[in-house]
Amino acid sequence: MITRPKTTDKEKDLPLEQWLSPKDICQLLKIPEQTFYQWRAKQSGPRAHRIGRHLRISRTDYEAWLSSRQET
Numbered sequence: 669m670i671t672r673p674k675t676t677d678k679e680k681d682l683p684l685e686q687w688l689s690p691k692d693i694c695q696l697l698k699i700p701e702q703t704f705y706q707w708r709a710k711q712s713g714p715r716a717h718r719i720g721r722h723l724r725i726s727r728t729d730y731e732a733w734l735s736s737r738q739e740t
Contacts, residue, residue, distance in 0.1 A: 685727070687726055689724060690716075690725070715729045
């Protein structure tokens with residue numbers, strides 16, 4: 669039998685991180701997926717995490733990257 673670790677009250681109050689796929693990012697920005705992967709190759713896109721064989725970007729990292737790209 670598998671049991672889940674008990675969560676503390678503090679952990680229950682923490683918001684869950686939302687993860688986006690490269691496809692999600694491309695839909696939000698209305699860009700081709702190829703552009704996302706070119707940015708990734710040049711290390712100029714949002715920070716991504718490899719989870720198993722999937723590439724995921726946290727919404728927090730995406731929003732921080734987007735803010736850093738804002739023109740004044």
